[in-house]
Amino acid sequence: MAEAKKRGRPWGEIRPVNAYASSLAEFLRRRVDESGMTLAALSQEVGYSKSQTSTLLSGCIPPHVFVVRLIAATVPPVLRERRQAEALKLLRDAKHPPRAAAVPAQASAVSPTHSQVQAEQIQVYERLTRALEQESELRQAAQNSAKLIWVLLGMVSTLDDRVRKLTLERDRLADGGAAGTLQDARQRIGRAEEQKDRAESELARAEEKRRQAEDLTDRLRQEIEALTDELDRLRGPGPSPHDHLPVLTGTFAQGPAEGGDTEADDIDAALAKATAVNDEDADTIDRISTEITGEPAPSAESVPIVPDNSPVSPDTANKPAHQLREEAEEATFRGDAAEAARLFLALAGVSAAYLGADHEDTLIARHNHAYWAGQARDPAGARDLYAALIPDCTRAHGPDHEDTLITREHHAHWVGEAGDAAGARDLYTALISDRARVLGADHEGTLATQRGHARWIGEAGDPAGARDLYADFIPDYTRVHGADHEDTLNARQSQAKWIGEAGDPAGARDLHACVVTDCTRILGADHEGTLRARHHHARWVSAAGDPAGARDLYAALIPDYTRVHGADHKNTLIARHGHAKWTGEAGDPAGARDLYTALISDRARVLGADHEDTLRVRQGHARWTGEAGDPAGARDLYTALIPDYPRVHGADHEDTLNARQGHARWTGEAGDPAGARDLYTALIPDYTRILGADHKQTLLSRKEYDYCAQLAMSGDPAAEGDL
Structure with missing residues (x-):
């Protein structure tokens, strides 16, 4: 038994369903007070949440197992058998109140007609209490299923990625790997595909269980309303009897952990948890469905216990929302996009289950999940997540709400990043008028949308159109933000790019040179915007026909990138690639070959041997090996x-x-x-x-x-x- 200590807040008012339930509640509360246990400690001992424990000690009829566990937790062994017998007798009387002499003294004075009405009230109370309990269990089952759906969606996505990576590994081994290793790779692919099938099957089950639970809840709600009306009729004038009914709130069983571990055994364990949750919900739904369709209800002992937290391993899905949010934010601070996306997915599932799909916290978590999925190099996934989020934001906030407009802009952006520049252009075209109407033409959100629109017009094959749009709205940026604002500088960089893409590399070079000067003065030499402007300047110097100038600009940029971002940062590696290329183009093929040789191993180590940038570096190395006088080596x-x-x-x-x-x-x-x-x-x-x-x-x-x-x-x- 837990160590006794002084209780916290005093007990609330007892609102019994009958006089015997009141006596039972008082008896059990005395046992808790004598033990000195807090409600939190007691709830852990009896296997119910704090809110459920408080409700069961406030005058409703508790399950048999609750009474037995409470006595075991609060009464010393020497008195336990006697106290349990007393408690169970009170429980029997509360369930089946005596109709004659056993009724308390104050009830014996009432007339027979009044006694009959009181007995009928008790019966309706019991039916209503049970209906409320059933409704609470069904809502918990539906919420469990909603959370499990989010987790399984993430698991299916993870397994898709796992199958793809294993297939690439199998193909690589097929080109020269050992037979045993190749067979092992094939077996791992087969297992991953089987796990994906299981995850999709459990996902379909979870969706069906949620639908069934919601249908039964709607049916119970009608019954509860009818019973409440019946109690009002029996009670007559006075306070509404359902003011004293138990409010059965509380938490529900946690779902399984997300299958983010790349090891197949961990994925199997997560799927086993998903199956267990689905099985438990199925049992609950089947049992309650049987009860409300007329078949005998199970005994009180068989009512499932719903603890505050599921006794499974401490994986992501078992963490509280505030912890998931903190860990997700930490992942964003350290730049771990994949981990941030995984944690925001888990947070969205928990928020949807506890707060509802349309709650602001749920929508924010889904937005962050979509954003970090895109940052983790999954533009198609981000596109689809934002597409699913738009109608929910529209329904929850309205089409003109800022969050809805922001979600539409992100969707348009990732449509383009996923390879559909024309689609992004069209989405931005539709969004511009809405943003201008809602926010005003000079609002920073409207200006940002104009910039995105111009970009994707250029990416869709119209660089001259993009150039002209930037020329049109840069004066607006300057007027609204000022000439030295970072957004204005970024817009000028983009304008310079599309000037070059439209066929004027010298114009792009000269405009970038001006932007570099302004960025250095305003933002500082080490600011990311300044480094990016210098990088683009080097590119357009080369495009304007000055490979030696580009080589020297890249050579000066590399140590600054390395100092600011680190040797393995993508921008550092890109600058090294540009330096190697333009070293060769400036007449030093042997120097280019050697620079590419050093770059290959770093690209493969940081990005992987099959990354497109690694392959391009290998191709550059091959070319300049040949240009340096070794055609056979090339x-x-x-x-x-x-x-x-x-x-x-x-x-x-x-x-x-x-x-x-x-x-x-x-x-x-x-x-x-x-x-x-x-x-x-x-x-x-x-x-x-x-x-x-x-x-x-x-x-x-x-x-x-x-x-x-x-x-x-x-x-x-x-x-x-x-x-």
């Missing part, structure tokens, strides 16, 4: 690279085709024009089909094919060396 590097491109990007991706072109070129340069001819023969139809017959790469390949074919026919070794 050929071999391309030979090793060719299988990886179609596996990662697909056979029709432009990077795959360009790698094949490089392979053909350096095969010819290495003294095998016939081999190069054959490679071009296979490549040209693909270039024509995918890029078009007039594309510069198609035309270049045709030219190289003709040259290699002539050399192969002439068999002139000297000419072959000049290819």
